[in-house]
Amino acid sequence: MRLGVASAFASLIGLSTAQLARYVTPSDSSVSFSLNIPTSTSDSGSGALFFQIRGPATGKSWIALGIGSSMVGAHIFVVYTDGSGNVTVSPRVAQGYFEPQFSSDPRITLLDGSGVVDGSIVANVRCDNCLSLADLSVTETRSNWIWGYKGGSAIDSSDVEADIQQHDNMGGFTFDLTRATGGDSGNPFVQSAQSSSPATGTRTSGGSTPTSTNGASSDDDDDDDDDDTNLGSGSSDGASSAISRITRMLKIHGILMGLAFAVFFPLGAIIIRVMPRPHHADAHMVVQIIGFALSIAGLAYGVMLAEDLRYLKKTHPVIGMVVMGGLFFQPIVGFIHHWLFKAKGKRTILADIHVYWGRALLILGIVNGGLGLDLANNTTGGKIAYAVVAGVMGLAWLVATVLYYAKGGNQAVGGGKLQSKPSPDGMTE
Numbered sequence: 205m206r207l208g209v210a211s212a213f214a215s216l217i218g219l220s221t222a223q224l225a226r227y228v229t230p231s232d233s234s235v236s237f238s239l240n241i242p243t244s245t246s247d248s249g250s251g252a253l254f255f256q257i258r259g260p261a262t263g264k265s266w267i268a269l270g271i272g273s274s275m276v277g278a279h280i281f282v283v284y285t286d287g288s289g290n291v292t293v294s295p296r297v298a299q300g301y302f303e304p305q306f307s308s309d310p311r312i313t314l315l316d317g318s319g320v321v322d323g324s325i326v327a328n329v330r331c332d333n334c335l336s337l338a339d340l341s342v343t344e345t346r347s348n349w350i351w352g353y354k355g356g357s358a359i360d361s362s363d364v365e366a367d368i369q370q371h372d373n374m375g376g377f378t379f380d381l382t383r384a385t386g387g388d389s390g391n392p393f394v395q396s397a398q399s400s401s402p403a404t405g406t407r408t409s410g411g412s413t414p415t416s417t418n419g420a421s422s423d424d425d426d427d428d429d430d431d432d433t434n435l436g437s438g439s440s441d442g443a444s445s446a447i448s449r450i451t452r453m454l455k456i457h458g459i460l461m462g463l464a465f466a467v468f469f470p471l472g473a474i475i476i477r478v479m480p481r482p483h484h485a486d487a488h489m490v491v492q493i494i495g496f497a498l499s500i501a502g503l504a505y506g507v508m509l510a511e512d513l514r515y516l517k518k519t520h521p522v523i524g525m526v527v528m529g530g531l532f533f534q535p536i537v538g539f540i541h542h543w544l545f546k547a548k549g550k551r552t553i554l555a556d557i558h559v560y561w562g563r564a565l566l567i568l569g570i571v572n573g574g575l576g577l578d579l580a581n582n583t584t585g586g587k588i589a590y591a592v593v594a595g596v597m598g599l600a601w602l603v604a605t606v607l608y609y610a611k612g613g614n615q616a617v618g619g620g621k622l623q624s625k626p627s628p629d630g631m632t633e
């Protein structure tokens with residue numbers, strides 16, 4: 205009500221009545237996001253909206269605002285310096301919790317007043333189709349938005365597809381769209397820029413009319429009761445906890461699968477080749493069953509991740525599911541072979557199937573681990589660690605296999621059908 209009176213007053217004295225909902229980040233009060241929905245848009249329920257992304261030009265490599273409740277699927281607008289005094293606004297969509305990709309869907313226009321202005325990055329943007337793209341209704345009182353920024357040096361690129369580094373601060377908040385509505389300015393930020401009321405978490409009337417705010421003129425530490433925004437914890441917990449949940453699941457999936465495919469499975473394959481009889485088959489079985497159990501647990505996480513991140517059609521999960529599906533037969537074939545071997549004292553074709561099938565799956569699985577690290581945008585350190593472990597184990601496996609054949613274990617190789625002399629483990633090829 206008070207605000208209604210204030211804006212009516214503003215319009216009476218002929219100032220812009222553009223209403224801005226503004227959100228100031230809890231971690232840096234100089235980073236803010238403002239939103240305006242012109243009355244023409246709110247009346248018709250569709251049309252353009254305006255937003256401003258603002259923050260310090262030094263020490264921030266990029267600042268982003270996104271429409272959505274979590275990073276994945278949100279329409280994100282990443283702003284960075286373009287290297288010639290202005291800013292680049294890069295619309296992006298995230299397919300996962302990693303660098304969002306450029307998206308040409310949002311129809312945006314960079315407006316006057318944008319640029320590197322008095323040491324601030326300012327992007328005044330009109331988006332003609334954001335409401336429909338993000339499925340936002342102008343009557344929504346709790347629309348979900350996310351924000352993020354990365355400290356560091358300026359990107360200075362006019363390329364909308366410039367490579368950006370992962371945010372070091374992020375969160376979520378809500379805008380009451382009904383309270384961002386007002387005015388019919390073609391650029392609501394230019395007028396309000398003059399007054400630049402520091403009011404936080406409240407809409408500010410354009411012009412210099414003192415609007416009645418909930419005493420929220422000092423920003424960072426308040427927990428004002430204005431429901432336009434959630435400063436601090438508020439709804440930002442939702443987005444952060446979703447992200448940390450995904451990060452945790454990625455870690456668990458990676459560790460379980462890494463142990464299974466880069467450690468246990470190769471180890472089991474080595475054991476059957478180098479361990480002295482008679483317990484090598486049992487040891488092989490125990491190690492592979494541990495690997496199998498780890499990989500089943502890893503699969504559970506993988507499937508959850510693929511669903512959450514809408515990854516089901518990516519190469520890594522597809523290969524992963526093929527490998528896991530194939531792996532399912534390994535213990536069965538192995539057991540039957542072992543049982544037949546014990547019963548008949550003769551190796552069967554099952555031995556070949558078990559051995560070659562296992563090799564194919566193991567190689568695919570190890571390669572797929574690398575694809576997974578790549579998909580998850582893992583750190584270089586993580587990739588190197590995996591490459592070293594998988595490489596060492598793979599090499600050991602290769603050496604063990606070659607040595608085995610060199611020592612004559614391969615008498616039946618290539619002549620498996622001609623020679624019937626079984627090796628004691630029955631796994632000779």
Ligand SMILES: *[C@@H]1O[C@H](CO)[C@@H](O)[C@H](O)[C@H]1NC(C)=O
Binds near residue numbers: 290314315318319
């Ligand atoms: C930045 O670009 C916009 C859009 O072209 C323009 O309106 C604005 O004046 C530019 N800002 C500066 C500082 O040149």
